[in-house]
Amino acid sequence: MVTPFRETLKTKDFIVTAEAAPGKGSNVAKTIEHIELLKDKVDGLNVTDNQSSVMRYPSVGVCLLIKEHGGEPVLQVTCRDRNRLAIQADLLFAYSRGVSNVLCLTGDSVDVGDHKEAKQVFDLDSVQLIHLVHTLNSGKDMAGNELDGSIDFCIGTSASPSSDPLEPQLIKVEKKLRAGVSFIQTQAVYELDELKRFAEFVRNIDQDVKVLAGIVPVIGVKMAAYMNENVPGVFIPQDLIDELAEAPKGTGVSKGIEIAARMIRQIRDARVCDGVHIMFIGREDRVPEILAAAGLV
Amino acid sequence: MIIAERKPMAEISRAVAPYKKVLVAGCGTCVAVCWAGGEKEVGILASQLRLARSAEGNEIVTLEATVERQCEKEMVMELRDKVSEVEAVLSLACGAGVQTMADVFEDKPVFPAVNTTFIGMPESEGVWVEMCGACGDCYLDRTGGICPVVRCAKGLLNGPCGGTRKGGKCEIDAGKDCAWVLIYRRLEKQGRLDLMRQYNAPKNFRAVKRPGRVQAVKA
Amino acid sequence: MNGAIVAFCCQHSAYPAADLAGKLGLHYPEALRIIRIPCAGRVDVIHILRAFEKGASAVLVLGCEDGACHHITGNTRAKERVKHCEMLLKEIGIDGRPAVMFSLSPNAPHKFVRVANEIEMVTRELREAR
Numbered sequence: 240m241v242t243p244f245r246e247t248l249k250t251k252d253f254i255v256t257a258e259a260a261p262g263k264g265s266n267v268a269k270t271i272e273h274i275e276l277l278k279d280k281v282d283g284l285n286v287t288d289n290q291s292s293v294m295r296y297p298s299v300g301v302c303l304l305i306k307e308h309g310g311e312p313v314l315q316v317t318c319r320d321r322n323r324l325a326i327q328a329d330l331l332f333a334y335s336r337g338v339s340n341v342l343c344l345t346g347d348s349v350d351v352g353d354h355k356e357a358k359q360v361f362d363l364d365s366v367q368l369i370h371l372v373h374t375l376n377s378g379k380d381m382a383g384n385e386l387d388g389s390i391d392f393c394i395g396t397s398a399s400p401s402s403d404p405l406e407p408q409l410i411k412v413e414k415k416l417r418a419g420v421s422f423i424q425t426q427a428v429y430e431l432d433e434l435k436r437f438a439e440f441v442r443n444i445d446q447d448v449k450v451l452a453g454i455v456p457v458i459g460v461k462m463a464a465y466m467n468e469n470v471p472g473v474f475i476p477q478d479l480i481d482e483l484a485e486a487p488k489g490t491g492v493s494k495g496i497e498i499a500a501r502m503i504r505q506i507r508d509a510r511v512c513d514g515v516h517i518m519f520i521g522r523e524d525r526v527p528e529i530l531a532a533a534g535l536v
Numbered sequence: 537m538i539i540a541e542r543k544p545m546a547e548i549s550r551a552v553a554p555y556k557k558v559l560v561a562g563c564g565t566c567v568a569v570c571w572a573g574g575e576k577e578v579g580i581l582a583s584q585l586r587l588a589r590s591a592e593g594n595e596i597v598t599l600e601a602t603v604e605r606q607c608e609k610e611m612v613m614e615l616r617d618k619v620s621e622v623e624a625v626l627s628l629a630c631g632a633g634v635q636t637m638a639d640v641f642e643d644k645p646v647f648p649a650v651n652t653t654f655i656g657m658p659e660s661e662g663v664w665v666e667m668c669g670a671c672g673d674c675y676l677d678r679t680g681g682i683c684p685v686v687r688c689a690k691g692l693l694n695g696p697c698g699g700t701r702k703g704g705k706c707e708i709d710a711g712k713d714c715a716w717v718l719i720y721r722r723l724e725k726q727g728r729l730d731l732m733r734q735y736n737a738p739k740n741f742r743a744v745k746r747p748g749r750v751q752a753v754k755a
Numbered sequence: 756m757n758g759a760i761v762a763f764c765c766q767h768s769a770y771p772a773a774d775l776a777g778k779l780g781l782h783y784p785e786a787l788r789i790i791r792i793p794c795a796g797r798v799d800v801i802h803i804l805r806a807f808e809k810g811a812s813a814v815l816v817l818g819c820e821d822g823a824c825h826h827i828t829g830n831t832r833a834k835e836r837v838k839h840c841e842m843l844l845k846e847i848g849i850d851g852r853p854a855v856m857f858s859l860s861p862n863a864p865h866k867f868v869r870v871a872n873e874i875e876m877v878t879r880e881l882r883e884a885r
Contacts, residue, residue: 319690323738345690345692345697345698345699346690347699347707348689348690348699348707348708350708351707351708359690361690361691361692362738362739362741363738364690364692364693364694364695364697365694365697366694366735367693367694367736367737367738370735370737371738381738397698398698399698399700402696402698402700403700403702403703403704404700404703404704404717404720406720407695407696407700407704407714407716407717407719407720407732408696408698408700410720410729410732410733411694411695411696411716413733414694414733414735417735418735426698471698471699471700471701471702471707472698472699472700474702
């Protein structure tokens with residue numbers, strides 16, 4: 240029996256989530272492999288929604304696969320591709336099929352994806368989306384109509400503790416907290432002080448919210464440089480880059496895993512926040528190594 | 537004002553390819569100011585067309601005319617005589633002007649020679665930036681006078697998104713400012729950050745039911 | 756105007772230089788048509804295009820040297836306009852007809868003649884290449 244994520248959040252000491260990314264196409268064999276590999280090792284398995292604006296098999300589809308295979312899915316919903324009608328309808332469907340955790344996101348711009356001429360919807364933003372889920376949870380739709388068959392989602396959202404400037408981001412995080420979320424999964428963090436300050440900021444507003452630190456293993460100096468240059472809200476400090484540079488050739492991935500595991504241990508030992516959210520895109524099969532090295536299995 | 541940019545030459549040439557006599561019609565208001573379709577630009581485009589077609593051995597005769605505002609039926613009607621002499625009209629006006637020409641001279645093919653892009657202002661000489669999205673439900677009171685609908689690339693009302701680049705630049709274009717960082721700085725300067733802390737409910741995207749129509753009353 | 760090389764000559768520099776070249780009996784192309792203008796900055800893009808429409812094989816805009824413009828920025832503007840003209844011609848697939856800007860001082864008849872002859876050679880080569 241899978242423990243509902245909502246309960247895990249309340250009862251477990253250190254929460255671990257990971258990602259199972261959908262593929263491009265109707266072939267779900269690989270996705271199922273990843274689900275089987277991870278479902279029993281994590282408390283929740285996120286499924287991305289046309290991540291990076293690249294068209295993929297839908298998030299709700301993989302969530303259903305996770306349910307079928309005995310895991311606990313977290314449905315990621317962005318505001319880029321669907322208007323308020325479609326989002327509400329999709330949430331009703333997902334809930335009716337046993338998906339009860341949702342991560343509310345704004346969504347990347349289509350410019351970073353593979354359908355660059357598409358119309359971006361953004362009928363809603365992430366804060367409005369959180370409010371929307373609460374409305375549905377209360378038995379009504381956005382237009383005030385009573386629902387025949389309500390829903391009850393556990394709501395989460397994302398945040399970027401490394402944003403520069405940080406204050407505008409924090410104002411938005413505060414809005415999200417006031418709207419009411421149960422958990423926050425952050426973007427990749429590499430500096431514990433930054434994470435600590437962020438976790439404190441959240442606790443001061445709402446001490447029941449669980450903060451899960453985003454862990455993205457960096458497997459080489461080039462990747463670090465690329466991320467610092469191109470990935471917004473992420474900052475890899477120099478000492479980490481130096482450590483990567485010193486790693487012998489061909490050991491990049493292992494080094495990245497080692498550093499990630501070390502960070503997870505530090506977060507856990509110092510109780511900096513309530514858990515971690517591991518994102519290892521394209522290398523889902525190596526996530527168990529991170530968990531093992533971090534002492535989480 | 538309305539900003540437009542001249543269409544790629546290949547598109548314009550293709551549009552007038554079947555014709556031997558066209559009117560190149562400019563507008564003296566918005567498109568003249570943004571150097572896209574005023575009298576000067578009409579002269580240049582007409583000359584380019586003549587040169588190009590002459591080189592192909594398929595001469596084109598061009599009439600040139602610029603009215604004060606091509607979006608006014610009365611002003612467009614001044615071109616009646618010239619239009620009657622040509623097979624087609626190449627309009628350098630914004631979309632409103634092109635359509636006014638097309639409506640007034642219904643029997644003549646009218647082609648746009650510019651792409652109308654946005655409502656904007658000059659940031660510096662020759663550099664135009666988008667300011668207003670004509671959404672019909674103005675939020676400028678809540679954001680310190682900075683439009684979140686068009687100056688935020690995603691049109692967020694509770695921004696910023698997590699994509700803000702270092703230093704407050706936009707996820708989509710490092711050369712552009714994140715509108716919500718601008719809003720933050722503006723409201724902070726005025727000691728009104730409480731406005732940014734307020735939740736903005738989902739937008740009414742049907743404030744203007746397109747195609748828009750307004751009946752104004754003269755005071 | 757067919758095959759002519761139109762030379763817009765600023766009255767403070769190129770025109771006196773051309774005049775001096777004539778007085779010294781220096782040889783410059785038959786096809787050269789000298790048009791005296793108050794400043795190179797007076798030449799607009801449309802003038803260059805119209806010169807080509809009338810059959811010119813090349814257009815020269817000759818003005819004062821950097822910092823010497825009697826109207827301060829006329830020569831700078833002329834340079835930008837000639838460059839813009841290059842783009843306008845390229846757009847319509849006409850790159851066999853050069854539009855070029857040169858700077859010279861009023862007592863440089865030899866430079867004037869050299870420039871004119873060079874352009875004539877270029878247009879001849881382009882014609883033969885076709």
